[in-house]
Amino acid sequence: MLNGKAVDLTGPGRTDQFGVTATDLGASVVAPNGKLVSVFGDTFSGPMVGQGDWRSPVALIGSGDADHEIVYERAAGPDPSYARQLWFYIHDDASSGWSRGGISTVIPSDLLRVGDSIYLHAIVNHGFGNVMWTEIWRSDDSGVSWTHMGEQAKFPGNLQGGYAQCWSWDYDPDDGWVYVVATGFQRNKGIILMRVRPEQIGQRSQYSCWGFTNGSWGWGQQSTPITPPAEQWGELTFRRVSAGTWVLGGFLASQYALGYRVVSSPVANMYTTPLQIPVVGSSWADEDPADSRVAQLYGGYLLPGSRFDVQGGVGLVVSQWRTDTGWPYRAMQFKAQLRDTSQAPLPTDPINL
Template sequence: MVLDRRSFLGKVAATGAAAAVVPTLVLPGRAQAATWKKRLTGADLDTNSRWRVAGTDLGIPYVLENGSIGYLLGDTFDTPWPEGPPLPNDWRSPVMLRSNIHPGAPGGVVFDSAARVAGNGRAPELMHNGHNGIGIDGLWEVTVIPNDGISFPETGRQLISYMSIENWHSAGPAGPHWKSRYAGLAYSDNGNDFIRTPLKWWNNGTNTDPFQMWTMQRDGEWVYVFSVRSGRQDGPMMLRRVRWDRLFFPESYEGWGWNGSDWGWGRPCTPILTGRFGEPSVRRLADGTWVMAYLNCATGNIVTRTAAGPDRVWTAEKVQVTHWQEPALYGGFIHPWSATGTNNLHLMVSKWTRTPDGRSTAYHVSQFVGTA
């Protein structure tokens, strides 16, 4: 069992725009939709020998302004896991590796470069990080964790949504959960150096703000933002939208809400789903199908849903990866080059296993392939 931010206990039920769903526990031996393809990071791989990316997590893929794929990594070390040894172990977050290889290729994802590096060499973090100290805004910051990325070919600009982590063990009525201080946006105009904007979507004192962990998907002039609470708590999933060129203007975000008789935009947000969600990932596939993935914290499984549009009804959960396949998993980030059809859904899945006394035994990202 993984504690603090990797905890996955709770229950999930769907309400609002989606049909009610009460998922069942998946037993050992039950056939699963997705299969393991390869491990992408580790001390024994070229991610370490080339860029000193050994122990790391997340691997959130998004399309860069040049059409290739950036993979956002969270807390990253040059040792196999966060506690070393040895120490110090070059803690960085976030870090980006890049690839132009289609994930469906026989060899899967192969990284070819790292942001802020010319060729091989240490991959530095993309933006300022307080690292258990005073952050860029004068507030205590444990670390900066990326949630998603998006790019705009019209301007060459990239944006990263992130959380400033206040602590990993925030007490509460449902037990300890990690707590973000706020969600923020950072931008880059050169694809390497990201600047944290002054914009902050503040968490509250009870750690229940539902706009902390963002995933973003553009469709035409609009960017759709799905968000949940930090800490993998019970709570709602919210949906907002904003014009792509107005992301830096909080007053321009429109909520998707229920007014008692119908759903519509420009209203206070109404939950589109409720449950205990891990980090969400939403992508629009080439044929117009929308796919959502997240860790179901009741079952410990990575699941997906599909819909005809961001504000349409989402299907019931489909199990993609179970904790029997990959113990202590989390993430489940959808590759934007995924497609409908058998074995065309590509997921980046994190794993962090530890012994009862807290010593890590695995901390890495793997690629899984399934069907939406």
């Protein structure tokens, strides 16, 4: 297929039978049972933002990948026919004096599969953009039920100067590390890199940062952004596509576009790796999703089965929210082309990073 929008992933006639009519995000992984699990943010049963039953996060389970249309078969949680909030809390706000727990909403960052478990990193907010803490939940039944990993799996909102709020992560079986990229939830920061052993995912003290100190990069340092300073990022996607091939990207807020780098390693030089932009933002009057121009876009999660150097070979989940009317507010499945630059000779880095 050509590059561009393939199909709406959510919305009327797609996911409203699960009470998922208006929603966004949609980071996805293949579960241990082979099904595709996708996690969504603020979700409403009504036809637009703010109408009907509000839950976040919710998850849907089905099949599909970069080459095949995603179709959801059931909701996560105790009721397969209705997407309940994955865990209980009350959506609080200032009108109550923040007296009902103080959490406005919990937004999912990303899913991680390691062995027979799936991990969900989630962002706990007290009003929009005000992150109190983030936390990790675990599923041992292919995404149906979720358990909080405990106090040590809670990360302060100001960790790493606020750069460790919105995550994406993947496991490298070749070296046994889980690599985490992170940025702030305000879309005004670069990306940092951390790593942890799988058995220590729920222990925040065991995460090590990649940093530039005394003229060289290394682990166990104060974190240094790995992306060029002009770049400001939102939602992230970080996936090991195959041995020696990783994709780092997502919503590049500073360019109002979806941007990606294809690299050989999590510690590859992002300054010298070309940035590829397969989907761009536009005005509502000028949008053409079939031509990869999308109004009020964000997200940009890489789908399993993505292939490089092929037209339409890369699958992306792209969000769109028309904030003045509350609809469209949806996730969409896109196809795109990315060059495999992981093995390409890179130009000399002029600033020795």
